[in-house]
Amino acid sequence: MTHAPADAAFADTLRDRLSPKAFREAEPRYFEEPRGRWSSPNGLVLAPGDVEEVRTILMAANEARVRVVPYGGGTGLVGGQVIGAGAAPLVLSMERMNRIREVFPEENVIVAEAGVILQDLHDAAEKVDRLFPMSLAAKGTARIGGNLATNAGGVNVLRYGNTRELCLGLEAVLPDGRVLSGLTRLRKDNTGYDLRNLLIGSEGTLAVITAAALKLAPVPPEQGTAILVVESPEAALSLLSLARGQLGDGVSAFELIDGTGLDFLEETMPQVKRPFAPAPPWMVLIDVGLARGNDPQEALMALFEAAAGEGLVSDGVIAQSEGQRAELWDLRETIPLANREIGGVCSHDVSLPLSVIPDFIRRGAELVAGLGPFRINCFGHLGDGNLHYNLFPPKGETRDAYMPRTAEIYEAVHDLVVSLGGSFSAEHGVGRLKVGELERYGDPVRLELMRGIKRLFDPNGIMNPGAVLAAG
Known part of the structure; x- marks a missing residue:
């Protein structure tokens, strides 16, 4: 489908229909993806202030056949916010609709x-x-x-x-x-x-x-956080079951942390406080929110003692203050920043049935060893089966020599995930990065229905073409 550019001529058609505040400078951030994998020609950036301005912009774009990219914070990691090559797009930023x-x-x-x-x-x-x-x-x-x-x-x-x-x-x-x-x-x-x-x-x-x-x-009246050293991913799953048995819905978060993540922090951000040195192979960060009158530190200590009695954990830190809770969560949320500093070759956002996660981690390590001398940082939301399975070059090397193999690596890892009943996209979406995977693994009937829905809503194909479904 042929699209017109969002250029000065198109912008002029909207000058007297929109507030001057709606016209934004075409800064690079609107046309580049955070990891540098996609960019598009600089086009027009419009930031409507209300629903009526959104209506005005979309009607004009639809009539002129201008491609529209809805834009939020630009933090997506699968290229959904950057349209790529072709006619200059209209970036529709929601930054002024912030009430x-x-x-x-x-x-x-x-x-x-x-x-x-x-x-x-x-x-x-x-x-x-x-x-x-x-x-x-x-x-x-x-x-x-x-x-x-x-x-x-x-x-x-x-x-x-x-x-x-x-x-x-x-x-x-x-x-x-x-x-x-x-x-x-x-x-x-x-x-x-x-x-x-x-x-x-x-x-x-x-x-x-x-x-x-x-x-x-x-807001849970009583909140607590602990990081516990587990013997293996199997032990982490058993700990999750034990925690939910003891605390029920009081378990708010249950995060698996690979020791490689702490090693990366030591390499790139030594100022970040780490709870264990050297880093153990596997840890779990658990957050609880309990009813008033329950002591979260006591509940987490009881969980640790029960888990230690079953041979699931060997060490741990239970936060004794809000400051210590914040330190533990800062540790978890800084790991992706350290990953970026190291420079990943492939970043997989996958989900799996909980019971097969240890098998995936074991088989994934064997698979990756056959592909090259990569370091694996496997971490994520174990409680809901979502893992971030990321590959990095050997220490002392950059990713440049390995980047030509990314397609091969993605396919191998995703083949394993799908064979185990998992999904190649857990929480980041499909964007443009995974359109091929959706075509490869998606159910044909589902894909046919999705294309039909796209045609019904967007017959002129102006809305973020090339994201989720291949542009037709």
């Missing part, structure tokens, strides 16, 4: 525009003694519209679910300018097809999300 519209503490609901930064959403919830539980390392720059568009996960999925589970209703603008007014706060509404969940995870290929009604949760 908290309403808060209903008694309903545990907050209504936020798509451009609200995740940390600001956390702060707004905290002001009414509530918690918006979705959290990830990029919370200071990621925007909730992008989180919804990718169905982001993060560290608390075990207890609270993905972003999809935290959304009650959506407001969105279709490519032809029609507004889907679905900002319901209802918990039960069985009135036909679930368009909300169709748009969540669609990565800007069907419509532009402009606002959402989101679930809040009570």
Whole structure:
């Protein structure tokens, strides 16, 4: 399909229809992916201030056949926010639509525009003694519209679910300018097809999300964190079962940490405090939120003692203050930054049935050893089966010599994941990085239906073409 460029001539058609504030400088960040894998020609950047301006922009783009890339915080890691080669795109940034519209503490609901930064959403919830539980390392720059568009996960999925589970209703603008007014706060509404969940995870290929009604949760009165040394991934899974048996839904997060991650921190960020030296092969970071009157330190100590009695753990640190809790979580959230400093060859965001994770880690190590002298940093959200399985060059080498083999490595690792009943995309989405994998592994009937949905919503193919589905 032929597309027109978002150039000066197209911009001129909108000058008298939009606020001057909507026109943004075409800064490189709008046209480059954080890891440097994709870029696109500089086009037009528009930041609408309200739904009516979104409607105006999309109707004009649809009529002129201009490609539109909805843009949140730009933190995505699969290229969904950068369109690549071709006619200069229109980047539709949601940065000005950043208002908290309403808060209903008694309903545990907050209504936020798509451009609200995740940390600001956390702060707004905290002001009414509530918690918006979705959290990830990029919370200071990621925007909730992008989180919804990718169905982001993060560290608390075990207890609270993905972003999809935290959304009650959506407001969105279709490519032809029609507004889907679905900002319901209802918990039960069985009135036909679930368009909300169709748009969540669609990565800007069907419509532009402009606002959402989101679930809040009570702040757990008693919170605690511990990092425990486990003997193996099998022991980590047994510890998860033991923790849920003792603490039930009080387990908020359960993170697997590879000793390689601490080694990378020592190499790149020696100022970051590490709880163990030398780094043990495997650790688990566990976070709990308990009812009032329960001592989280005592609960975590009881868990440690029970796990030690079963030979699952050998050492650990239980945070004794909020400052120590923050240090442990900073450690976990700094590991991806250390990975970036080392320079990864391949980064896999995969999910697997919990029971096969130890087998995957064992077979994955054998597979990778046959591919080259790579270092593996396997870490992630063990509680929900989501692992970040990342490969790096040997110490002292850069990734440059290994980059030509990335396609081969991705295919080998993803073949193993799928053979074990897993998914090649857990929480980052498909974007442009994994379009080929979706074609390779996707169910043909599902793909056919997805293409039909794309044609129904976006017959002119202007919405983020090339993301999720190959551009037609």
